Amino acid sequence: MADPQSLPWDPEVVERIAALSLRARRTVSGLRLGVHASARVSANVEFADYKEYSQGDLIRDLDWRVAARSDRLVVRRHRAEEELGCLIVLDASADLLTGGGAAWPRPARGRPPLEGNKWGYAVVLAACLAWAMVRRGEPVGLLMLGGEGVPWPYLPLRGGDAHLSRIFAVLAATRPAGRASLGAELRTLGARVRPRTLVALISDLMEEPAEWGPSMRALGHRHVDLRALHVYDEAEWAFRVEGPARYRSPEGGAALPADPADVAPAIGAVVAGYLAEVRGHVHAAQGRHLLAPTSGDMAALLARVLRGAE
Numbered sequence: 001m002a003d004p005q006s007l008p009w010d011p012e013v014v015e016r017i018a019a020l021s022l023r024a025r026r027t028v029s030g031l032r033l034g035v036h037a038s039a040r041v042s043a044n045v046e047f048a049d050y051k052e053y054s055q056g057d058l059i060r061d062l063d064w065r066v067a068a069r070s071d072r073l074v075v076r077r078h079r080a081e082e083e084l085g086c087l088i089v090l091d092a093s094a095d096l097l098t099g100g101g102a103a104w105p106r107p108a109r110g111r112p113p114l115e116g117n118k119w120g121y122a123v124v125l126a127a128c129l130a131w132a133m134v135r136r137g138e139p140v141g142l143l144m145l146g147g148e149g150v151p152w153p154y155l156p157l158r159g160g161d162a163h164l165s166r167i168f169a170v171l172a173a174t175r176p177a178g179r180a181s182l183g184a185e186l187r188t189l190g191a192r193v194r195p196r197t198l199v200a201l202i203s204d205l206m207e208e209p210a211e212w213g214p215s216m217r218a219l220g221h222r223h224v225d226l227r228a229l230h231v232y233d234e235a236e237w238a239f240r241v242e243g244p245a246r247y248r249s250p251e252g253g254a255a256l257p258a259d260p261a262d263v264a265p266a267i268g269a270v271v272a273g274y275l276a277e278v279r280g281h282v283h284a285a286q287g288r289h290l291l292a293p294t295s296g297d298m299a300a301l302l303a304r305v306l307r308g309a310e
Contacts, residue, residue, distance in 0.1 A: 020114070021127075085194075091203035094177050141158070142155045183214070195223040216285040216287070226287030238264075
């Protein structure tokens, strides 16, 4: 596999990599990076090795006999912990281009900014999660769904700074485009991950839930630790737009006329029904559904992801 340095030099990508690194470091620095809380407990808890104690590790896992002999604080690790890792599945479809009023300039080959839109929020969230996993010594991988200009659509679970730099290069270079094809991708995902792997799906989940719901349930039967991070723009869900217009999905299809005055009274019920359907599929896959508004506190969301809270 090539290193990021072998990619064609692109000042925009280099700048975005630096920005992602800075945002991830700042966001993660205040978090406690212990072992993530899994939805399942493995019976395989054989002793594996020791590691140096770091902030966030459980006190009960300290080996006091080693501490008494050597004045070193070390934590006992077990085989069950070694099986853990995180695969970040990032939706790079064209629908992620919306949000934030869609006011950013759109040159033919440009990329959306890293804030103020759904794609920017999703990319920064993926970078923060990857940074957190590597910093606490767990392997992390990346699977891109859709998009264009993607250097490597799939990076398997690995650790280390060199691997983290590849992940950041993919996040920085990708442009949202096409469809994510969630149903087809989730059907094939099971062969790529081992049981108890943390699978963090970052998506606006705008494809019909009936298309991807059965595939998500099948993935849940593989006993992965699924967490669906549902990225959305509050203005979109409230249909806060100015005046009647014709609206078209960035992924294609016919343009539909709509008047906010007619849509606003019913949009709340439509969104509530949609969310109930999404949560039903995620919960049927034994996963956790976490709302990720683009205006929300990313550090707080990341802490919930790492704790396994919903």
